[in-house]
Amino acid sequence: FRHMRFITACTGIDNIAEAITLLELNNWDLVAAINGVIPQENGILQSQSEAADAAAGGAVPPTSSSSSSSSPPSSSTSAFCPSNSSSRHIVERQPRMLNFRVEYRQRTVELVLEEGSTVGEIKQILETELAVPVSKMQLKGWKSGDVSDSTVLRSLHLPKNNSLYVLTPDIAPTASTSKHSALQESLNQNFLLVISHREAQRDYSLNFPGSRTIQEVKRNISDLTNIPVRHQQWEGWPASASDDSMTLAVSGISYPCHHLSVCRRSSPANSQEPTEECADVHMVSDSEGDDFEDASEFGVDDSEMFGMGSSTCRKAPMMPENSENEADALLHFTAEFSSRYGETHPMFYIGSLEAASQEAFYGKARDRKLLAIYLHNDDSVLSNVFCSQMMCADSIVSYLSQNFITWAWDVTKEANKARLLTMCTRHFGSVVTQTIRTYKTDQFPLLLIVMGKRTSNEVLNVIQGNTTVDELMMRLMGAMEIFTAQQQEDIKDEDEREARETVKREQDEAYRLSLEADRKKREAQEREEAEQVRLEQMRKEQEEEKEAIRLSLEQALPPEPEEDSAEPISKLRIRTPSGEFLERRFLGSCKLQVLFDFVASKGYPFEEFKLLTTFPRRNITQLDPGSTLLEAKLFPQETLFLEAKE
Numbered sequence: 001f002r003h004m005r006f007i008t009a010c011t012g013i014d015n016i017a018e019a020i021t022l023l024e025l026n027n028w029d030l031v032a033a034i035n036g037v038i039p040q041e042n043g044i045l046q047s048q049s050e051a052a053d054a055a056a057g058g059a060v061p062p063t064s065s066s067s068s069s070s071s072p073p074s075s076s077t078s079a080f081c082p083s084n085s086s087s088r089h090i091v092e093r094q095p096r097m098l099n100f101r102v103e104y105r106q107r108t109v110e111l112v113l114e115e116g117s118t119v120g121e122i123k124q125i126l127e128t129e130l131a132v133p134v135s136k137m138q139l140k141g142w143k144s145g146d147v148s149d150s151t152v153l154r155s156l157h158l159p160k161n162n163s164l165y166v167l168t169p170d171i172a173p174t175a176s177t178s179k180h181s182a183l184q185e186s187l188n189q190n191f192l193l194v195i196s197h198r199e200a201q202r203d204y205s206l207n208f209p210g211s212r213t214i215q216e217v218k219r220n221i222s223d224l225t226n227i228p229v230r231h232q233q234w235e236g237w238p239a240s241a242s243d244d245s246m247t248l249a250v251s252g253i254s255y256p257c258h259h260l261s262v263c264r265r266s267s268p269a270n271s272q273e274p275t276e277e278c279a280d281v282h283m284v285s286d287s288e289g290d291d292f293e294d295a296s297e298f299g300v301d302d303s304e305m306f307g308m309g310s311s312t313c314r315k316a317p318m319m320p321e322n323s324e325n326e327a328d329a330l331l332h333f334t335a336e337f338s339s340r341y342g343e344t345h346p347m348f349y350i351g352s353l354e355a356a357s358q359e360a361f362y363g364k365a366r367d368r369k370l371l372a373i374y375l376h377n378d379d380s381v382l383s384n385v386f387c388s389q390m391m392c393a394d395s396i397v398s399y400l401s402q403n404f405i406t407w408a409w410d411v412t413k414e415a416n417k418a419r420l421l422t423m424c425t426r427h428f429g430s431v432v433t434q435t436i437r438t439y440k441t442d443q444f445p446l447l448l449i450v451m452g453k454r455t456s457n458e459v460l461n462v463i464q465g466n467t468t469v470d471e472l473m474m475r476l477m478g479a480m481e482i483f484t485a486q487q488q489e490d491i492k493d494e495d496e497r498e499a500r501e502t503v504k505r506e507q508d509e510a511y512r513l514s515l516e517a518d519r520k521k522r523e524a525q526e527r528e529e530a531e532q533v534r535l536e537q538m539r540k541e542q543e544e545e546k547e548a549i550r551l552s553l554e555q556a557l558p559p560e561p562e563e564d565s566a567e568p569i570s571k572l573r574i575r576t577p578s579g580e581f582l583e584r585r586f587l588g589s590c591k592l593q594v595l596f597d598f599v600a601s602k603g604y605p606f607e608e609f610k611l612l613t614t615f616p617r618r619n620i621t622q623l624d625p626g627s628t629l630l631e632a633k634l635f636p637q638e639t640l641f642l643e644a645k646e
Contacts, residue, residue: 022157024388025143029230033157098158102139103250104130104166113153120149126166138167141247143213163213163245186210186249189256193217196261197225206394210249214241217248223393226470227264236260318376319410326352329416333376333408341387346374346397346406353407353423360405361452365490370451370460370483372404375420375436377444378412382465386445393469396476403480404449411444428457435462447472449479451486546605554601558594560585568636570629574599574611575641588635593625595634599642609642 026033100111100122109129111122123134130137140146141164144156165187187210195204204224208217214237218229236259240252318336323329327350334348349356353373360371374391377383390396400406411417425433428450439446439462447463460479463472561569568588572595575581582602586594596606611620613634620632620640629635 020384024384025157028385028389029228031230096154097160098153099161100164101162102126102164102166104132104168115152115154115158117153118149119147119151119153123149130166132166132168132171136168136170138169139164140167140211141165141213141245143215143245159245161243161245163243163247163250165247186255187247189249191248191253191255192257193253194257194259195221196259198261198263200225208248211247213245213247214251215244218244220394221262223389223469224395225262226468227262231265233263233265234260235262317410317412318378319413319416321413321415330408333410337387337408341392344394344397345387345392346372346400346404348374349405349407353409353427356405356407357427357450357452357457360450361457365487365494368452368487368490370404370449370479371457372400372406373446373448373450374406374408375444375446375448376408376410376412377441378410379441380444380465381442383445386465386467390467390469390472396469396472399473399476403476428459432459435459439464449476451479451483453486546603549605550601550603553597557598557601558587558590561587568630570635571637572629572634573637573639575639576602576604577609577642577644586629588630589628591625592620592623592627592629592632595629596621596625604642608645610645611640612643614639614641 022033023030096115097112098115100113102109102111102122104126107130109126111125113122119139120134123137123139126132126137126139127134134149141162142156143158147156189210190207191210193204193206193208195206196202197204204221206217206220215229218232218234221227221232222229238252240250316336319329319333323332330348330350334350337345337348349359351359356371360369362368376387409416409420411420421433421436424436432448436446436448443464443466445465447461448459449461449463451458451460460482461475463475467475561567563569563585565587570586570588570590571583572586573581573583582599584598586598596611599609599611600606606621610622612618613620620634623632634640
C-alpha cells in the first residue's frame with residue numbers, strides 16, 4: 001500500500017490501474033518501477049528564486065560543492081519527488097528517449113525514439129533500414145508479449161535500453177543469412193540452467209527456451225528463492241550477458257547446460273559501495289515513509305488506490321455472475337487468469353466441485369490426491385501479488401500439478417460467493433462454510449487444502465493471501481505429509497481387502513471349475529454309456545441280420561447229393577480259421593456261388609472271408625461265381641481253407 005502511495009506521488013501517474021500495472025511489470029520492485037518512468041535526466045528541480053532570476057534574465061549563482069555536500073538532504077526522495085513546500089517546483093519534463101537494439105539475421109539496427117512513439121513507427125524505420133515490408137515483419141522480444149502496431153511505447157513501461165528481434169517467416173533465408181538461422185535455431189532450443197542457491201545450499205535444474213530473457217530467469221529464481229531481483233548477486237553469467245533484456249540465445253551461455261550461482265546481495269548499509277540499482281533511487285525506510293502514511297495528502301482516496309473507487313479501473317471479472325454451468329464459469333476463470341498472469345499457472349479442474357471431489361477422493365487409494373480449492377477475490381489488494389508471485393511460481397505450479405486436483409472459484413460477486421457456500425455446505429459441512437464466512441475481503445485470496453476420508457472430507461489447511469512462496473510451499477508439503485500417511489493406511493486397507501476378495505474370487509472360481517468338471521465328467525459318462533448302448537444295439541442288429549442272411553442262404557442251398565448218385569459228385573473239406581472242418585458233397589455241375597452260400601451259411605460271408613486251395617494256392621473267391629466246380633477243378637474232392645480278408 002505504501003509502494004502505491006509512493007509511486008503515485010513521485011511519478012504523477014493519476015491512473016491507479018496504470019500504477020499497479022507498472023509495479024507488476026517490474027515484479028513489484030519500487031526502484032525499478034520509478035526509474036522506468038522518471039529517469040534521472042528527466043526531472044530537473046529549481047527553487048522559485050532561481051526560476052524568478054532566470055525569468056528576469058539574471059544569472060543563477062552557482063552552488064558551492066562544499067556547502068551542498070555538508071548539508072544533508074531534506075528527504076531521500078528529493079531527487080525526484082515533489083515536496084509540499086512552496087519553495088521548490090518541477091520545470092517542464094523533457095521527452096523520455098528509449099534505446100532499441102534490433103537484430104535481424106546477420107544485421108543489427110540501433111534506434112532511439114521518444115516514448116510517445118508507436119510500435120508501428122519502429123517497424124516503418126526498420127522497413128527502410130532492412131528492406132523488409134512491414135506486412136511481412138514480426139517484431140518480437142517485448143516483455144509483455146506480442147503487441148499491436150498502434151501500441152504506444154509509453155503504455156508498455158519499457159526500460160531505457162531494450163533488445164528486440166525481427167522474424168520474417170514468409171521470406172526464405174539465403175546463404176548469407178546463416179548467422180540468423182543459427183540465432184533462430186538457438187531461440188528454439190532449450191537451455192538447462194543449473195543454478196546453485198548458496199545460502200540454502202540447494203541446486204535448481206531449470207529448462208528455459210532460448211527466447212526467454214535474463215530478466216525473466218531472474219524473476220523465476222526470485223519466486224524459488226524469495227530473493228528479489230534487485231537483491232540477487234550472480235556468478236557465472238558470461239561477459240556478453242551485459243543486458244538483462246537479452247535472450248538466453250544471444251547471451252553467450254553454454255549449450256545445452258550452463259552452471260550459475262546466486263545469493264542475496266549484502267545490504268547497502270553494510271557495503272562500501274552502493275549497488276548500481278540503488279544509485280538511481282533511494283528506497284524509503286519505515287521511518288522515512290511516515291510522510292506518506294495518509295493517502296489524502298496527495299488527494300488519493302484509499303479505495304481509489306487499488307481501483308475500488310472507480311469502475312474504470314476494474315479489470316474484467318474473473319468469473320461471470322450467476323453462470324448456469326459451473327464448467328463454463330471455470331473456463332472463463334481459467335482464460336481470464338491466463339490473460340492476467342500468463343500461461344504458467346496451476347491446471348484448474350474444469351467441472352463442478354462435486355466432480356473435482358470425485359476425481360480427488362474416490363478413485364483407488366494409490367491414485368487419490370489432495371483437493372486444493374483456490375478462492376479469488378478481486379476486491380482484495382493481495383490478489384495480484386498472490387496470483388503473480390505464488391500461484392504462477394514454477395515450483396508451486398509443479399507441486400500442485402503433481403499432488404493436487406486444483407479447483408478455483410471467484411467470490412468477488414456476492415451471488416458467486418453464496419453459490420460457493422452452498423456447494424461447500426453440501427460437500428464439506430457447515431463448519432467449512434462458516435470458516436469461509438469469517439474471512440474478510442482483505443484476507444483473500446484463500447487456498448483450502450481438503451483431504452478425503454472414509455466417512456467425510458476434512459479441510460487440512462486454509463492458506464491466506466499474505467504469505468510467501470517458501471511458506472506456501474512448506475504448508476503444501478505439510479498437508480502432503482498428512483495426506484501421505486493417511487494414503488498409506490488406505491493403501492494397506494485396500495490391499496488387504498483386495499487380497500481377501502481375491503481369495504474369495506479364487507475359491508468361487510475353483511468351486512465353479514469343480515462343478516463344471518463334475519458336470520462334464522457326468523455328461524461324458526452318459527455319452528459313453530449311450531454310445532455303448534447304441535453300439536450294442538447295432539451289434540445285435542448286425543448279428544440278427546447276419547443270422548437272417550445265414551438262415552436264408554442255408555434254406556436256399558440245394559440238398560446234399562447221395563454218395564451213390566449217378567451224377568459226378570465233388571466232396572469238399574473246408575478248414576475254418578478256428579481249426580474246425582466243414583465237409584459236404586456237391587454235384588460237379590454246381591456253381592461256385594452254391595459253395596460260397598454254403599460257407600456263408602456257416603457264418604463266413606463272402607464279403608469277409610476268402611476261400612483258398614492248399615496246393616497250388618488259389619483264391620477261389622476271385623473266380624467267376626457262375627462257373628461250376630468241375631470248371632474250377634474242385635473235383636472229385638478237394639481240401640480248402642478259409643482266411644479272413646485284410
